Amino acid sequence: MPQKGYVEISVEGCKGCNLCVLHCPTNCLALNTKDTNSYGLHYAYLAEEDKCIACMNCSVICPDAAITVYKKMAA
């Protein structure tokens, strides 16, 4: 069973380049196309938290280091 986790994406740090959404293996990230941050840019967010497997692909590819990754500790 894959590990569980979740990510926090800084709204002001994200520039909406969509690379994390593109490289997420479980498609749990999405780009918010309805709202913008204070720079007028769309931002990515964790749309389906149950699917996140803490693989760190998004944090590795994120150009602006806006993503923080947490992993569920083993019980």
Added chain:
Amino acid sequence: MKEGYELIYKRPESLLQTRMHYCPGCFHSTTHKILMEVVDELGIKEKTVGVCPVGCSVFAYDYLDVDMQEAAHGRAAAVATGIKRILPDRVVFSYQGDGDLAAIGTAETLHACNRGENFTFIFINNGIYGMTGGQMAPTTLEGQKTSTSPYGRDPEKVGLPLKMCEIVSQFKRVAFVQRVSFNTPANARKAKKAIKTAFEIQMKKLGTTFIEVASNCPSQWKCTPEESLDWLTNHVFPYYPLGVFKEPPKTKE
């Protein structure tokens, strides 16, 4: 942080909390981030000196929390040579784009590599002059349209793109040459390993280390970050293959 969860990745501490001025999806910012992750992992923040160039990354000293020196256009290799010779215990890197390293600074670069100066080149090759308005660079691909080659680069008039990794790997005193990219998470992890290896080789004083980043430029390639990754895969990598071009002979430890 939620209860029962542990932190496994956060923004590297050596990368300042400032917002970088780079365009969305630019590999300059990825390179900054990976570079500072390596600095944090090796614990060399206090003894790292960077030399930033003229180009998009001219403000690198605003983002990297290590000692930085600004160099005249193209002269980063010469400045890094001076810093490394005066302070041989420091980890020195020069951070240069293709206009800086392969056009105006070719002489400095080639002679520093020929002398085997013991520092690391981080060479961002995006095949275009990003900051000044998308003009043709020495590394622009054959047929690629830029603002000064609107019908595509014509090799009959301006020659073929320069392959810097292949050129510098021929020098005897160059220890480590690798071309990396950040187009996929797997390649980004390889790139991080390459930069780490380069710094370790530099600390062992084995010779010049040279990392070329096959980069993108969504704004001047006139495409989205996603399309720029496709251009990298379909056009850049066939001409500029990724991989290790030279590494020091493996010794038993």
